[in-house]
Amino acid sequence: MKKSFAARTAFGLGLLLGSGSALAATTLTIGTVNNGDMVRMQALSKTYTEQHPDVELRWVVLEENTLRQRLTTDITTGGGQFDIITIGAYEAPMWGRKNWILPLEKFSPTYDVDDLMPNVRKQLSVDGKLRALPFYSEGSITYYRTDLFAAKGLKMPEEPTWTEIRGFAEKLHDPSKNVYGICLRGKAGWGENMALVTTIVNAYGGRWFDEKWQPQLDSPEWSQAVNFYVDLLSKFGPPGPSSNGFNENLTLFNAGKCAMWVDASVAGAFVTDKTQSQVPDKVGFVKAPRQVTPKGSSWLWTWALAVPSSSKQQQAAFDFIQWATSKEYANLVAKRYGISAMPPGTRLSTYANAEYMKATPFARVTQEAIQTANPDSPTLKPVPYTGVQFATIPEFQAIGTLVGKSISGALAGSSKVDAELKKLNESVQRTIKRAGYIK
Known part of the structure; x- marks a missing residue:
């Protein structure tokens, strides 16, 4: 033996x-x-x-x-x-x-x-x-249906902006044929919807905290990013997006129901798997969308x-x-x-x-996403924390969960974004102050 x-x-x-x-x-x-x-x-x-x-x-x-x-x-x-x-x-x-x-x-x-x-x-x-030993690692990337883009005469840039993504979603959204313009995480959770939402906030130039640990959820950048996200997914996403996390959107994409999907690069192996996906040879891969900055637009x-x-x-x-x-x-x-x-x-x-690089169409964009992400400098403006789609402090798990639930609620239509962000900023400030970050 x-x-x-x-x-x-x-x-x-x-x-x-x-x-x-x-x-x-x-x-x-x-x-x-x-x-x-x-x-x-x-x-x-x-x-x-x-x-x-x-x-x-x-x-x-x-x-x-x-x-x-x-x-x-x-x-x-x-x-x-x-x-x-x-x-x-x-x-x-x-x-x-x-x-x-x-x-x-x-x-x-x-x-x-x-x-x-x-x-x-x-x-x-x-x-x-x-x-800990890494089992797999990921950045976030953009998946898109090459056949649907070709049919509409559209061309996906290698480095799209969120504004461009919205334009594509509007043109490709066709619920009568069970095709939705875009699928994105809406399920509440600091590692579910907030992983994506934080990268959108980063792309719009926002951050969780300023250098003095003052929360920034009531800032113009957060307002622009979250309102954009809610509007985009409400108008051009699948029904009930507030219930969809990574696994649910993967199922939708593999069923041919998503024209685009911005999510973890690890999904590349599943959307191209002929035993799981109905569109394995109809998927393109580019970087996660940026907006005013590429910094922090792709998570790690x-x-x-x-x-x-x-x-x-x-x-x-x-x-x-x-x-x-x-x-x-x-x-x-x-x-x-x-x-x-x-x-x-x-x-x-x-x-x-x-052999791997030749056989794996998503390998290059995955490698770039992982190598270029910088958790030590994740945002356009300086921050006191590390982490691209989270802040590496013990309190963030509770903070991210709270914010995720509120944004998921706004996506479901139960509240207004700016009113929620104002209340959330006050709540996060109390948490951070109690923890001793703000003197």
């Missing part, structure tokens, strides 16, 4: 297995999101357990907002329900500084840490030490795997997350699902692979 990697390797905190001893039967509980790539990971994990018969995997697969709530509660209370958690560039540095998740060191010689994309690795590190996000400090199976958990984020795993995905399905945005070698 192949000796487990966990029996050969020391873990980051110096936890060692006894020399020559065999692992007892180990159950790893994995909390992850119900995105397509994670569902694939669950399906392919049988390969891992066949190689590691001493390990059993228990999966808890949840919708994005629910997952975040469950993991945040567990990690902050030291509940120990999970051995492996799926988190992102928002949580990793903050939870790492509090030592809620373990530093990751002493990798397998074949893992090749230096192959991880620098911009991605930086987002998951504290003081130069990785606290990484879904990553981490090991909570409360796990009782730390070494076995580290073993698994190395496998799931390795070149070996990427090659397994390519073999089972095709080379374009390899987890995107994490490894330099993926984009140095000529």
